[in-house]
Amino acid sequence: MRRRTSVLLGVLLAALVVLLARVAQLQAIEGRTLQTLAHRQQLATIPLEPHRGRILDRRGRPLAVNLNAPSIYAVPGAITHRRAFAAAIGPVLGMSSGDVEQRLTAGRHFAWLARKVERQTAERVKALNLEGQIGFLTEDRRVYPNGELAAHALGFVGIDSQGLSGVELSYDHVLRGKAGRAVAEQDGVGRVLVETQRLVEAPVDGADILLTIDQVIQHIAERELSAVLTRTKARRGSVTVIDPRTGEVLALAVRPAYDPNAAGAVAADRWLPRPLADVFEPGSTFKIFVTAATLDAGVMGPADRVFCSGTLRVPGSHVIRDAHNQKHGWQTMGGIIKNSCNVGSAQVASRLGKARLHRYIRRFGFGDPTGIDLPGEARGIVPAPSEWLGPALQTIAFGQGIGTTALQLLSGATVLANDGVMVRPHIVRAVRDSQGRLVKAVGTEAVRQVVQPHVARTVLQMMVGAVDDGTGAQAAIEGYTVAGKTGTAQKPSPYGGYDPSRFIASFLGIVPVEDPRLLVLVVLDEPQGVYFGGAIAAPVFREVASQALWYLRVPPGKR
Amino acid sequence: MLAIATKSRTSSRLRARRRNPLVRVLVVAVVVFLPAVTYVSQRTEAASSGYAILRLRGQVAALQSDNARLLATVTALKSPERIEQIAVDEMGMVAPKPQQLWALRLAPVAVATREIPGASPWPRIVTWLGLGEAEARETD
Numbered sequence: 001m002r003r004r005t006s007v008l009l010g011v012l013l014a015a016l017v018v019l020l021a022r023v024a025q026l027q028a029i030e031g032r033t034l035q036t037l038a039h040r041q042q043l044a045t046i047p048l049e050p051h052r053g054r055i056l057d058r059r060g061r062p063l064a065v066n067l068n069a070p071s072i073y074a075v076p077g078a079i080t081h082r083r084a085f086a087a088a089i090g091p092v093l094g095m096s097s098g099d100v101e102q103r104l105t106a107g108r109h110f111a112w113l114a115r116k117v118e119r120q121t122a123e124r125v126k127a128l129n130l131e132g133q134i135g136f137l138t139e140d141r142r143v144y145p146n147g148e149l150a151a152h153a154l155g156f157v158g159i160d161s162q163g164l165s166g167v168e169l170s171y172d173h174v175l176r177g178k179a180g181r182a183v184a185e186q187d188g189v190g191r192v193l194v195e196t197q198r199l200v201e202a203p204v205d206g207a208d209i210l211l212t213i214d215q216v217i218q219h220i221a222e223r224e225l226s227a228v229l230t231r232t233k234a235r236r237g238s239v240t241v242i243d244p245r246t247g248e249v250l251a252l253a254v255r256p257a258y259d260p261n262a263a264g265a266v267a268a269d270r271w272l273p274r275p276l277a278d279v280f281e282p283g284s285t286f287k288i289f290v291t292a293a294t295l296d297a298g299v300m301g302p303a304d305r306v307f308c309s310g311t312l313r314v315p316g317s318h319v320i321r322d323a324h325n326q327k328h329g330w331q332t333m334g335g336i337i338k339n340s341c342n343v344g345s346a347q348v349a350s351r352l353g354k355a356r357l358h359r360y361i362r363r364f365g366f367g368d369p370t371g372i373d374l375p376g377e378a379r380g381i382v383p384a385p386s387e388w389l390g391p392a393l394q395t396i397a398f399g400q401g402i403g404t405t406a407l408q409l410l411s412g413a414t415v416l417a418n419d420g421v422m423v424r425p426h427i428v429r430a431v432r433d434s435q436g437r438l439v440k441a442v443g444t445e446a447v448r449q450v451v452q453p454h455v456a457r458t459v460l461q462m463m464v465g466a467v468d469d470g471t472g473a474q475a476a477i478e479g480y481t482v483a484g485k486t487g488t489a490q491k492p493s494p495y496g497g498y499d500p501s502r503f504i505a506s507f508l509g510i511v512p513v514e515d516p517r518l519l520v521l522v523v524l525d526e527p528q529g530v531y532f533g534g535a536i537a538a539p540v541f542r543e544v545a546s547q548a549l550w551y552l553r554v555p556p557g558k559r
Numbered sequence: 560m561l562a563i564a565t566k567s568r569t570s571s572r573l574r575a576r577r578r579n580p581l582v583r584v585l586v587v588a589v590v591v592f593l594p595a596v597t598y599v600s601q602r603t604e605a606a607s608s609g610y611a612i613l614r615l616r617g618q619v620a621a622l623q624s625d626n627a628r629l630l631a632t633v634t635a636l637k638s639p640e641r642i643e644q645i646a647v648d649e650m651g652m653v654a655p656k657p658q659q660l661w662a663l664r665l666a667p668v669a670v671a672t673r674e675i676p677g678a679s680p681w682p683r684i685v686t687w688l689g690l691g692e693a694e695a696r697e698t699d
Contacts, residue, residue: 062631062634145634146638148636194609195609219638219643223640478661549653553561
C-alpha cells in the first residue's frame with residue numbers, strides 16, 4: 001500500500017515538474033514572443049484619417065468639399081471560386097471578370113476592388129451576399145459641387161486624395177492634414193472594444209483655404225468666354241481678372257475646361273492653367289511696357305513725336321508694316337498706343353536701344369515666373385540682347401519675338417495701376433483651421449518699383465485714349481473710365497516665320513482708372529473670321545468688367 | 560451543575576458547526592467568488608456599453624456623412640450657372656444691354672428733417688417724480 005502511494009506521489013511530482021518546466025518555457029523563455037503574438041491577434045491599430053481641408057471662394061462659398069464614399073475590397077484567401085466571384089461582382093462594379101481576377105492576385109488578405117464608389121453601387125454589391133469574401137471601408141471623396149467652375153484654379157486630387165493640380169497641389173501640405181493613430185483590443189469577430197481604445201496620436205484635419213477667386217466674377221468670366229469662343233470659333237481662350245491694387249486673382253477662366261470631378265475623363269492638356277502655363281507672343285499689348293520704359297528712361301517725352309509712313313525698313317532688310325497698311329503720320333507716344341502703331345513703336349524702341357529695353361523688360365517681370373501660388377507656371381522667353389538678331393529690337397517693340405504668359409502681362413500691368421509699383425499676383429487669401437480660426441492671411445506683396453509714378457500715370461492715360469478714341473473703342477463702359485490696349489499677334493509657323501492665318505487676339509484693360517479695381521486680360525487663340533483684338537477681345541472685356549463692377553458695387557464716376 | 564451542562568452543549572454545537580464544510584464553502588464562495596463575479600459582470604457591462612458606443616459612433620458618422628452630402632447638394636443648387644439658367648429659361652429674365660443702362664451721377668441729396676418738439680413741462684415733472692410710463696407710439 002505504502003509502495004503504491006509512493007509511486008503515485010512520484011508520478012504526480014514528475015507531472016508537476018513537467019508542468020512547471022512548461023510554464024517556465026512559456027513565461028520565461030518564449031514569453032516575449034508569445035506576448036507579441038497575442039498582441040498582434042488582439043490589438044488593432046486603427047488609423048485615424050484626417051479630413052482634407054475645404055477650398056472656399058473669397059466669400060466663403062464652398063468650391064471643393066469632402067463626401068464619404070464606400071470603397072470595396074476583397075479577401076482573396078477566402079474566395080474559393082475566383083472565376084465565379086469575378087463573374088458575379090464584375091458587372092456590378094463595371095469591370096470585366098478578367099480585371100477582377102487580376103486584382104485578386106494583389107494579396108492573400110486584402111485586394112482593392114473599387115474605391116470611392118457611389119452608394120448605390122455599394123448597395124448592389126452588398127446584395128450579392130459575398131460576406132467574408134469582400135469588405136467595405138469608408139473614405140473621403142473630393143467633390144467639386146460647381147463642376148467646371150474655376151477648375152483650372154482648383155485643380156483636382158488623386159485616388160488617395162493627394163493634390164495633383166492647381167491649388168489642390170500647391171497647397172496640398174496645408175489641405176492634407178496629419179493622420180492619427182489609436183490602439184484598441186478587438187473581439188473574436190474583429191469589432192473594436194471601445195473601452196480598451198487608446199489614442200496614440202490625434203489626427204489633425206487639413207486647414208480650409210480661402211481663395212481670392214470670387215465665384216460670381218468667375219462665372220461671369222467663364223460665361224462670356226464660352227460665348228465668344230462659340231462666336232469666333234477660337235481654338236481656346238482665357239479671361240483672367242485680378243485686383244491690380246492687391247494682386248488678388250478674382251477669376252481665372254479657361255476654355256475648353258474640364259470637370260475636376262472626372263478629370264481623368266479628358267486629355268491631360270485640358271488641365272493646363274493656360275494663363276500661367278502658355279507662353280505666347282503678346283503682340284501690341286506689349287507696347288505699353290515699351291512706352292513706359294522709354295518715358296522712364298527719359299529717352300522721349302510724352303509730347304515727342306515719330307513719323308509713321310506705314311512701313312519701316314529695319315536691319316536685315318525687313319520691312320515693318322502697320323495693320324491695314326495704315327499711315328498714321330506724326331505720332332506722339334499717346335498716338336502710338338491709341339492707334340497701335342507698329343512703325344512708331346519700332347522707332348521708339350530703336351531710340352531706347354537693346355540693353356535698356358531688355359533691362360526694363362526684365363524689371364517688368366518678363367522672363368521670370370510671377371511667383372503666383374499655383375503650380376505649372378512658365379517663365380516666358382526673353383532672349384538676351386546679344387541674341388536679338390536682325391529686326392528683333394523693332395519687332396519686340398510690338399510684342400513679336402518675345403514670349404510671355406498672360407499672367408506676366410497682368411503682373412506687369414499692375415505697375416501702371418499702382419504708380420509704378422509691381423505687385424505679385426496670388427490666388428490664396430487666407431488659411432483657416434478646421435475650427436474656422438485664421439491661421440494665415442496672405443496680404444499684398446509689392447515686388448518692386450519698376451517705373452516712376454508719373455510715368456505709370458501717363459501711360460495709363462495713353463491707354464484711356466486707346467479706349468476712348470482708338471483701337472479699343474469696343475471696351476468702353478458707360479460711366480467708367482477704361483484704360484486698355486488691344487493686341488493681335490501672328491502665331492509662329494512650325495515651318496519658320498509667322499503663319500499668316502493664325503492669330504492670338506487679346507485685350508488688356510484697367511477700370512476704373514481713377515481708382516483701379518479690375519485688371520482684365522482676354523486672350524483668344526486662333527479665332528476664325530474677324531481676328532482683331534479690338535473687335536473680338538475688347539467686347540469680352542467690356543462685358544466681364546461691366547458686370548463685375550456692378551457686382552462689386554463700384555459706382556460710376558467718369559471724370 | 561445545570562450551567563456547566565448548558566455551556567458544554569453550546570460549545571459542542573459550535574464545534575459541530577465548525578466542522579460543517581458547507582459553511583466553509585459558503586464563506587470561501589462569498590469571499591472569493593463574489594468579487595470575481597462582480598468583476599466579470601462589470602467587464603461584460605463595459606463591453607456591451609462599448610458596443611453601444613460603437614453603434615452610436617456609426618450613427619454619428621452616417622449623419623455627418625448625410626449632412627456633408629446635403630451641404631454639397633445645397634452648394635450645387637446655389638451655383639451661379641444653375642441660378643442663371645433658371646432665371647433665363649424658366650423665369651424669362653434677360654441681361655440688360657449696354658444701351659439699356661445709363662449711369663447717373665447724383666449730387667448728394669439734402670434731406671430735410673422735421674424738428675422734434677421739446678417735451679412740455681408736465682411730462683417733465685412726471686418723469687422727474689418717477690411716475691411716467693414708457694410709451695411707444697407710431698407716428699404718421
